[in-house]
Amino acid sequence: MKLFAAYLFALCLTLPAMAAELKVDLGHGVVTYRSEVLLQRRDVRTISVPGDVAFHRTMHYRAVPLAALLEGTGPGDHLQFVAGDGFAAEIPAALLLNTQGSTAWLAIEDPAQPWPAVPGHGNAGPFYVVWTQPQAAHVGPEQWPYQLASIRKSSGVTERFPAILPDASLPADSDVQRGFAAFQRTCFACHTLNGQGDARLGPDLNIPHNPTEYLRADLLRAFIRNPQSLRQWPQAKMPGFDTQALPDADLDAVLAYLRHMAGRKRGG
Structure with a gap:
């Protein structure tokens, strides 16, 4: 029995980390994005985020512009971002699509290179909405949802x-x-x-x-x-x-x- 348990443990160590999935529903069917696919997109970038809301220091992420995943969304729409821990951020699309200098990004955790834990909150992955120049559009700390599981368009609050x-x-x-x-x-x-x-x-x-x-x-x-x-x-x-x-x-x-x-x- 001990040998079998040791074999299973060794097997788990050799298996590749599982890719995470993000569900996006903009009113015309659910689209599922896998982290491994997102990390291979042509618009993925390495970005630096000074004063990151979750980690309170400069962080570097592989990320895609969030607007690229919200095609067909208009400034008058409303989006809900639901995290795995029960956090549910209500963000007007106008803020995400703004042209005031702030840019929303979907940071993607690479399973092979996980992010550090958020003190008291565990892992911020697999997906995290981060902002560059958030002050330009007065982005608040509750508009940085991490542990993100889904995004959906909905009516207003x-x-x-x-x-x-x-x-x-x-x-x-x-x-x-x-x-x-x-x-x-x-x-x-x-x-x-x-x-x-x-x-x-x-x-x-x-x-x-x-x-x-x-x-x-x-x-x-x-x-x-x-x-x-x-x-x-x-x-x-x-x-x-x-x-x-x-x-x-x-x-x-x-x-x-x-x-x-x-x-x-x-x-x-």
């Missing part, structure tokens, strides 16, 4: 999840409405609200209790900036949002939105 909408009578420039916009950029990729949303990484932020109902405002602000400041937990997955990712005015607006939604519970 407000159409699919009406229970997350604030009171429609509030003016567009109100703190609550601005907070709702910031919530979609920074929180909705990991959390649901009123039971609605596709993310499965973090808890619901309104039912049964909204965090503004059980945390003082100063503690909640500190927690969003640095989750370990409230509860030290090595396995915690929530990243902190610094003032570059979430300016103070946007953080105040998010809290205004959450306080508002505490009075609009549905599905609890």
Whole structure:
């Protein structure tokens, strides 16, 4: 039995690493891209990404321009990027197709040369959306989904999840409405609200209790900036949002939105 187990172990060491698959559905059927094929494309490049969101340092990737995989997508479309860990980023196609200087890339992990682990999160592969010059289009940290498994075109967030909408009578420039916009950029990729949303990484932020109902405002602000400041937990997955990712005015607006939604519970 020991000899057989040793044989199987040796066999596994000699087998080539398995190629990963990315599912893309733009409304006319699912297209499957294999990592080994993507790495052989004529438009694959080696790119450098300073200040990479996942690794917090300069990283080098083999990548293809993401727009090349989104043919037929228009600026008015909406795309959802779903990761293997339950993260679900909602990104308007206009940002991905922008001409403001930022470029979105699909970084592809070579099975023979795996990326290092992301501290506290495991491997970032097999696919990772990275950006060059992200500041030019104000790309936020939640718009860098890694462990990517699928991309699909869908209707917008407000159409699919009406229970997350604030009171429609509030003016567009109100703190609550601005907070709702910031919530979609920074929180909705990991959390649901009123039971609605596709993310499965973090808890619901309104039912049964909204965090503004059980945390003082100063503690909640500190927690969003640095989750370990409230509860030290090595396995915690929530990243902190610094003032570059979430300016103070946007953080105040998010809290205004959450306080508002505490009075609009549905599905609890």
